[in-house]
Amino acid sequence: MSKRDYYEVLGLERSASERDIKKAYKRLAMKYHPDRTKGDKDFEEKFREIKEAYEVLTNAELKARYDQYGHAGVDPQMGGGGGGHQDFSDIFGDVFGDIFGGGGRRQSRAQRGSDLRYNLELSLEEAVKGKNVEIKVPTWVSCETCDGSGAKPGSKPQVCSTCHGQGQVQMRQGFFAVQQTCPTCHGQGKIISDPCSSCGGQGRVQKNKTLSVKIPAGVDTGDRIRLAGEGEAGAHGAPAGDLYVQVHVKEHAIFERDGSNLYCEVPIGFATAALGGEIHVPTLDGKVKLKIPSETQTGRMFRMRGKGVRSVRGGIEGDLICKVVVETPVNLTDSQKELLRQLDSEMEEGSAKHRPKETGFFDGVKRFFDDLRS
CATH class of the missing domain: 1.10.287.110 (DnaJ domain)
Known part of the structure; x- marks a missing residue:
């Protein structure tokens, strides 16, 4: 419930x-x-x-x-x-x-150590395939000299004589009994008369801890991996907190990820778009062939099934979705420019057939202004 x-x-x-x-x-x-x-x-x-x-x-x-x-x-x-x-x-x-x-x-309980967060940046390839990484975390760890007790080796903490180990004392105020933190042991219930020289009686010391973290395949930005007990050690032998590894996937030069799918833009030449042909497109596993049909317009999407990502939460692999962008030729020579003029001149005679979108757009513009004048 x-x-x-x-x-x-x-x-x-x-x-x-x-x-x-x-x-x-x-x-x-x-x-x-x-x-x-x-x-x-x-x-x-x-x-x-x-x-x-x-x-x-x-x-x-x-x-x-x-x-x-x-x-x-x-x-x-x-x-x-x-x-x-x-x-x-x-x-x-x-x-x-x-x-x-x-x-x-x-009875007072020693406070559990704080949880920690470590921000881990991964490339898209690392996030998709998974990997083992080593991280260094500055944190409090249990003192090895006193084994976390805070007392010098050979001695041990003594029960507080004021609160008798309860960590609190009661003060009566008429009908009510008010509890307060023990002023002698500050709520610990114990007194360390001979503190450990390594940790000064805290039972923990600051240290850079190196950890090996297994990153599962398919993680994405916002996912976090919990390492139980790898956070800060608690004072006076209290349990340690947890460490949370926060994943951030860096931007990729080619692909954009959305869940289990990958997206990319693929430039194609003017002739390939008009006549059709085959091109090679990238995937995370290498190049694959993509057939471009004739008369392909810029912005058309092609789906390549199973070439995306398998989520860390399971399920089938996503798809790679390629958006083709027809590239306008640049740095043309005089002869190439002349050929394009000839082509444009020939198509002008049947522009509605060869360029239907352009013709339809300007026909619509003409009707719009005609309606305004009427």
Whole structure:
């Protein structure tokens, strides 16, 4: 079943501020929280939907992805990295404390590393046939010295004595219990008293990473390839983000691609257009013969089936569509000019037969002006 728009779920416009989002969530969560609805499955599902929308729209990174790509940008199964797996007390406790008796305390989780994007330019031939490429990506990687823990080898992080590993502390203000990030461990739940000298306690270091990427045949501009876990390493041993290789196909000197089809313009001589003949046209696999019938006009299209591209998403190969352009002779000698004058003079006697389009056009122009005068 398709998901509803997150802004619609919270009853908000897409321009809503973070404060508006939190106010809307608080109002709806008070109404639909399971501790109030006592087992009503419809209300429970409603609260899950509200909670999921709140999780995404209050996370700056996830909100940006959702605003650009919709649910596909935050769906974990599609590489979005969105949430949706917290229990009710996790997020509810953040906003309301233990007003319903659920406590709402949760242990802080180290933040997943950021996703990265790499822009890759390919020639048309490379995109159509596919290839293996090596790319260098400046990123954060897990520190090898401390194995990502941030602590000096031989030691280990200690549980924070202030929050006891929760990453948060509660402060009661009358009826409400307000949760705040622990000021001692800054939400990590652990204290590194003896930090690793290589990473300074972060558990990660900056490095240029070389990766081999297999580009499948048939990719096109706008396609992207996801490399799971090849993004930035998370701090203090948290999972790495993903790397997205964004494909851009450079303009080709001969062909223009549209989906699975290729298009090209083929110039032909005046005599070939009039009398017909055979010409050689280029394809991505080499030259092939194309038969030009007599009396071919400029702009005529010829389809060569199966000489296009097979899409990366499968299906049959597209076609090559050639548009012929009759080339007017240039740099003529005096004798060649005289021959053309003789030819033109002979055809003038039967211009309607030899040049029907020209004759029809000027006949139409004459009728137009006659109608204006009448």
